[in-house]
Amino acid sequence: MNKLLILLLAVSIIITSCKKSDNPVTPGDDKKITIGDVVEVTTQSVGTGGGSVKVVKAGDPLNGMEITIPSGSFSSVQTFKISHAEIKSHQFGEKFNPISPLIQIASNHDFSNHAIKIQIPIKLPTNHFASGFFYNENTQKLEIIPSIELTNNTITLITQALPANQKLGKSLDESKTNIIISSIIDSELDKGTVLSSGFEPGVDDWEFDNHGSYVEPDSVLVNQ
Numbered sequence: 001m002n003k004l005l006i007l008l009l010a011v012s013i014i015i016t017s018c019k020k021s022d023n024p025v026t027p028g029d030d031k032k033i034t035i036g037d038v039v040e041v042t043t044q045s046v047g048t049g050g051g052s053v054k055v056v057k058a059g060d061p062l063n064g065m066e067i068t069i070p071s072g073s074f075s076s077v078q079t080f081k082i083s084h085a086e087i088k089s090h091q092f093g094e095k096f097n098p099i100s101p102l103i104q105i106a107s108n109h110d111f112s113n114h115a116i117k118i119q120i121p122i123k124l125p126t127n128h129f130a131s132g133f134f135y136n137e138n139t140q141k142l143e144i145i146p147s148i149e150l151t152n153n154t155i156t157l158i159t160q161a162l163p164a165n166q167k168l169g170k171s172l173d174e175s176k177t178n179i180i181i182s183s184i185i186d187s188e189l190d191k192g193t194v195l196s197s198g199f200e201p202g203v204d205d206w207e208f209d210n211h212g213s214y215v216e217p218d219s220v221l222v223n224q
Contacts, residue, residue, distance in 0.1 A: 032090060032092060032140045033087060033089075033091075034088045034089045035087055035102050036085050036086035037085060037086075038083050038084070039060075039083060039084055040081065040083045041057050041062055041082050042054075042057070042082050043079065043081040043082075044079070045077050046069050046074075046080065048071070048074060048076065048077070049071050050069050050070045050071035050073060052066055052069065053067040053082065054067075055082060061084060061100070061101055062082065062084055062101075062103065062120070062121065063121060064119075064121045064154075065082065065103075065119065065120050065121060066117075066118075066119045067105070067116060069114075069116055070115070070116075072113055073112040073113050073114045073116065074109055074112060078107055078108060079107065080106070080107050081105070081107075082103070082105055082106075083103075083104040083176075084102065084103050084104065086101050086102075087102050087180070095188060097125075097182055097183050097184060098180050099122050099123060099125070099130060099181050099182065099183045100120060100122055100180060102178055102179075103120065104177065104178055104179075105162060105177045105179065106176040106177070107162055107175060107177070111160060111161050111162075112160045112161075114160070115158050115160055116159055116160065116162075117156055117158055118132075118156070118157040118159070118179070119154055120132070120154065120179070120181055121154055122181055123152075123153070124151070124152045124153070124155075125183055128183040128184060128186065130155050130181055130183040130184075131144055131155075131181070131182060131183075132144070132145040132155060132157045132179055133145060133179070133181075134177065134178065134179060136178070142180075143163070145157045145158075145159055146158050164176065
């Protein structure tokens, strides 16, 4: 968790400190990421009872990618289209190191009632730490995505929102979400300041039961 917070701080500094003069682009070209052709790999629908969308395509960089949608996440059938494109270049600095293609998830809804898990295949470089980012083509900004598991071969992200590039998008293509997995060498993380809230589970917990919340009304956590 500490490494995740450090990475967020480091990337935020990189993004906010880059000026146009530092990253010259050709006239009329304000894109911070240049990609190749977009390749569609699968389109699947999931009902209100939940389910998963999985990429099964041998040799494809997204082979094995899976989106897990809990029951009750949406009030109607949702269609998900997964595509990807090679990242040819970027202007987010030398510490931003994409280890995945630009992944596009197009859907007809952008917010889930429950947390969605997105497992993405990766090849994690030795002594590196990875995180996922939403990339907005309109604002040219990155937003970190919480992750719950990282191995040498996969990273699992968790989110309730699939933020779209187009604010008023109606079709799948207009409401696509861009995701990029980037890594950073561990030694760079060790140079940063460790951020901590000071919270200690089992010590700083409330003394009464938690009977759920607006976000997770069915969850009941009992303080032990």
